[in-house]
Amino acid sequence: MNKKLTYRIFSIFLGIGIIAGLIIYAGTSELLELLSQTSLTLLFLSILVSLFAWLFRALFLKIHTKIKFANCFRIICIGYMLNAILPAKAGDINMIYSLKQKGVSLVRSVNILIHYRIMDLFSLLVISLPLLLIYMKNKIPENIIHYLVIIGAIITIPALILVDRKGLISRLLLFLEEKISINFLKKFINKSHRLYSDYEILLKTKKRWSALISFSGWLVEGLVSYIIAIAIGYPISLYIIFLAVSLGNISKVIPITPGGIGVYETTVMLLLSIFGIPTQISTLLAILDHAIKTALGIILGSISLIFSESKNPLKREA
Numbered sequence: 001m002n003k004k005l006t007y008r009i010f011s012i013f014l015g016i017g018i019i020a021g022l023i024i025y026a027g028t029s030e031l032l033e034l035l036s037q038t039s040l041t042l043l044f045l046s047i048l049v050s051l052f053a054w055l056f057r058a059l060f061l062k063i064h065t066k067i068k069f070a071n072c073f074r075i076i077c078i079g080y081m082l083n084a085i086l087p088a089k090a091g092d093i094n095m096i097y098s099l100k101q102k103g104v105s106l107v108r109s110v111n112i113l114i115h116y117r118i119m120d121l122f123s124l125l126v127i128s129l130p131l132l133l134i135y136m137k138n139k140i141p142e143n144i145i146h147y148l149v150i151i152g153a154i155i156t157i158p159a160l161i162l163v164d165r166k167g168l169i170s171r172l173l174l175f176l177e178e179k180i181s182i183n184f185l186k187k188f189i190n191k192s193h194r195l196y197s198d199y200e201i202l203l204k205t206k207k208r209w210s211a212l213i214s215f216s217g218w219l220v221e222g223l224v225s226y227i228i229a230i231a232i233g234y235p236i237s238l239y240i241i242f243l244a245v246s247l248g249n250i251s252k253v254i255p256i257t258p259g260g261i262g263v264y265e266t267t268v269m270l271l272l273s274i275f276g277i278p279t280q281i282s283t284l285l286a287i288l289d290h291a292i293k294t295a296l297g298i299i300l301g302s303i304s305l306i307f308s309e310s311k312n313p314l315k316r317e318a
Contacts, residue, residue, distance in 0.1 A: 011087040011257045018262025019287065022269060026283035034232060034284050042231035043292065050224045050296055056217035060119070063206050063213070064112050067102045074304040075099065081301020084259035084294050092117075119214040121250065127218060128246035131239045221245060225289045232288070234281045236272070244271040245289070259297075264290050 023031060057080075058073035065072070075098040082091030092113055099109035180189060222242040229236045248268040252260030265286040272282035 008087055008258075012261075015257035015259075015261030015263070018257075018266060022262075022265055022283050022287070026269075026280050030280045031284050034280055037233055038284075038288075039231040039233070042227055043288070046224045046227040046231065046292060047296060049220060049227060050293060053217045053220040053224070054296075054300060056213050056220065060116055060210065060213045060217075061099075061112065063209055064115070065099065065102070065104055067099070067104070071102060074308050075102075077297065077300040077304040078308070079301075080297040081305070083255075084297050084301075087255055087258050089255050115210065116214075119210050120218070121253070123211070123214040123218045124246040124250055126215060127222065128243050128250075131243040131246075218246070218249075221249070221293070224293065225285070228289050228292065229285055232281060232284060234277075234285075236277060236285075240272065240275045240277070244268045244275075247271055248286070259290075259294050261290070261294070 054073070054076065057076045058069060061067065061072035061076060062069050067075075075095055078098065079091035079095035082094050083089055084091075096106070096109045096113055099112060100106050104112070222238075222245050225245045226236070226238060226241045229241060245268065248264045248271070249260075251263050251267040256263055265283070268286035268289065269279070269282045272285065273279055277285075
């Protein structure tokens, strides 16, 4: 069997297995009882509110390209759909391809995606770190320390890029390109230098708008989770919700399973439990939260793919 196919199947079953384990751990009958008491009206409201997050994501692409907003929306939705059903961030590759098909250069397409992901990460940190400081007025639980270590490791390189106002990284790449004689390394550094030089240009344009749009999108995501908590009948403090959801989304940076299925739920459930939320509540909230957002992404992506006017390879194969 093809190794990629084996990995895809394994990652899907791994995610499903993690979810099943969480359900068994929390108690199947207890979760079903909670689910039966959950407000469908509020769940529907959470779906409507979640749509605004998708508009912000499309707007992020729009301000960095000359592509029509409707096409930006399609590109985002299809990309998220593929990320939800396939491992290894396949949707990101499709986003780069789609931008290139719309006339954006390959280098700029890659940099827009990189910028998009970096701003996502920093928006989540802007939300989560102050909330952590508020909570740290008391004693921070030891269980959360390893999450902070992982987050610190993940943000180091993006942080260096954003604060590199004097072009130190560009000069370092140029220095290495001139000094290294090994051919394949020289070519790699040359391409990296070209990519980074273009990213510097991108970073200088509409940086504040990029941050504001990304931040607004993640605020909507947190609000959706809060509405779901109310729907379950267990309102949770906003700062706890935003902290858990922010760190949960950061945990999906490494694509272990498609769309972070299982990984996100486990992270959110553990964090909510640390704050004293009952296991059944935290598990159901984490599962419903991710299920609603993922299902909406798949539905929007499928509709966008069907009605897309672009020459998407997936559409040609259908």
